[in-house]
Amino acid sequence: MTKSLITLRVNGELHTLAAEPHHTLLEVLREELGLTGTKHGCELGECGACTVLVDGRQVLSCLVLPQQIGLAEVTTVEGLANGPELHPLQIAFAEEGAAQCGYCTPGMLLSAKALLDAHPHPTREQMADTISGNLCRCTGYTSIYEAIEKAAAKPT
Numbered sequence: 001m002t003k004s005l006i007t008l009r010v011n012g013e014l015h016t017l018a019a020e021p022h023h024t025l026l027e028v029l030r031e032e033l034g035l036t037g038t039k040h041g042c043e044l045g046e047c048g049a050c051t052v053l054v055d056g057r058q059v060l061s062c063l064v065l066p067q068q069i070g071l072a073e074v075t076t077v078e079g080l081a082n083g084p085e086l087h088p089l090q091i092a093f094a095e096e097g098a099a100q101c102g103y104c105t106p107g108m109l110l111s112a113k114a115l116l117d118a119h120p121h122p123t124r125e126q127m128a129d130t131i132s133g134n135l136c137r138c139t140g141y142t143s144i145y146e147a148i149e150k151a152a153a154k155p156t
């Protein structure tokens, strides 16, 4: 199939690239831009491993074509840190053991960021609701809740 040119705004940078017209945002991020932090899981919208933010909202990148989002700002896990300075969520996840195999972690971090941006001091119920689409086979979720609470307690 003939590739077509698309322009995407990812982590603050504009990228114009040639991509297969049927390739999802997930495939373009990973295969064309080399941003492999976004994980390729079920490809069915069921696991949340591919979660990115589009204009600050959680989006399953396996279900979206890049043409659908235009020049909206895409944030991947690579865009979470501020240069060498990790995001408070990344620090808290490491300190609380909220990442084990780590496969769910990029999507989980981005969902947690969307939550804290909307609700700086979320309840456990709000946390559960927000990450309900991010499946984790390893942690049992308690450490993830504790990490989000720890990050929320830090001054921003």
Ligand code: FES
Pocket (backbone or CB within 6 Å): 039, 040, 041, 042, 043, 044, 045, 046, 047, 048, 049, 050, 051, 060, 061, 062, 063
């Ligand atoms: S890979 Fe997108 S939800 Fe599983």
Ligand code: FES
Pocket (backbone or CB within 6 Å): 098, 099, 100, 101, 102, 103, 104, 105, 135, 136, 137, 138, 139
């Ligand atoms: S840390 Fe392994 S799936 Fe979540």
